[in-house]
Amino acid sequence: MLPNFFHAGVPKSASATVNTLLRNHPEVFLPRQKEPNFFIRDDNFVKGLGWYVETYFAAAGDARIRGDMSIGHATGFGFDAIDRIAGLMEAPPKILLTFRDPIARAFSQYGMARDKGQLDRLDFAAAIDRALAAGPAINKADRRRARTGTYYASDADMDVYRWCMYVEPGHYADIYEAWAGTFGTDNVLVLLTEDLASDLQGQADSLCDFLGIARRPVEAGTRANTATGLRYPALRRMLNRLYALGPLRRVLNRPELMQLRKMLRRRLLSANYVPVEGRSGPDPATVERLRAHYAPQVERLETLLGRDLSRWRGDAAFKTVSGGDAATRPGAAPW
Structure with a gap:
């Protein structure tokens, strides 16, 4: 009954959108509380694995994917989570990392x-x-x-x-190396917020393929937090x-x-x-x-993923920002 999928981070990078996509999938179980924070918070972790399973996954049934979306796993507060998850899991879980212009x-x-x-x-x-x-x-x-x-x-x-x-x-290369180095590159998927904004269906399909579940059409109106x-x-x-x-x-x-x-x-x-x-x-x-601070991280991540991230290095039009989570509406502001 332990989770076999973690959305490890980072915060403010479309976690609400991913949560909506997966929560509507019949092969996926997510706890009602979006972020259990069991592996991050010491006061939760000391309660033990039995408490974690009973509190959050007792109703999972035979769901193919049981997910924990405590995205704080990829913040400085959450670095202990990697060792804690690795120490308790018999098989490597699937890890999703969502990255956004830092x-x-x-x-x-x-x-x-x-x-x-x-x-x-x-x-x-x-x-x-x-x-x-x-x-x-x-x-x-x-x-x-x-x-x-x-x-x-x-x-x-x-x-x-x-x-x-x-x-x-925003130290994405460090984050990716930490998770992929522990659980293997085949068990780690990176999605970019900007790609979710421009091609939500395509990114949803990639996530389903990664998790080994059936692709499903993205429901109309799926969008980010306000x-x-x-x-x-x-x-x-x-x-x-x-x-x-x-x-x-x-x-x-x-x-x-x-x-x-x-x-x-x-x-x-x-x-x-x-x-x-x-x-x-x-x-x-x-x-x-x-x-300048993030440039070395972006360059390393490009090498690690084999992807062009030049859009994160170019000049950005810092005009009006809407805040909230990653926008998934066509033409929405990148903030």
Whole structure:
């Protein structure tokens, strides 16, 4: 009953679209909770494999594919997941990696943290400056501490968050080598967000072939998440500060309080979301700084995949961005 498929990442690269494609497939079982985060979160992992299976896969039946779409596996917070999955799986699972222009991905992640999460109070340029400055000194202990949910409790931990969520997930060559080196290149598929936007049916067919399931027509209207902000930002900031307190977090994370936690999320968080029509793109200087930072990763990934990724190195038209997940509408903005 263990999963035999993982969508390992990266965040903000069409995970909602992939989830919709697979959730509608009769040969695939996905848990109701999109991201179980069992292999990422220490407080979940210590509950054991039995808890994981019973909680998320008890209803899988005879589904050919049982999937875990905890896309944080490919962030700095999730690097432990590779060793944990490899240590528990009798046979190598299928791994999907979705990659997107790394600067577009970083800006989208930042937008969610600022507009929806109320975590980042800096502009994009300042946030990237701090992330790049902090990155070389960030170690495993920093990541473990920050991924518990206290990253907004101090400036130093917020910088760990910025590196692990804005910058490091764009190190695609490192991510690919880590997963393919552990599970084998035949068990790892890379899809590009830009290809999902321009040829959703073709990419869906490639994914089905990779998983060994029947191809199916993409349903009309399949699209990305809509970017959202907050009607009352102060409410989210207050909840963030309360959740950063260890005692409250430990109480809310108890399994018996799962329904209460869902109710609070629905009443206090989801009801506070409003669509974001658009926001200005990143400033050219920050774009160029990130282009230079990511250039070695893009070149290595081209070699590893045997694909032309020159579109990630060219000049981009940073005009209006819609945020949210990867757009899958013809002609949609690449952000």
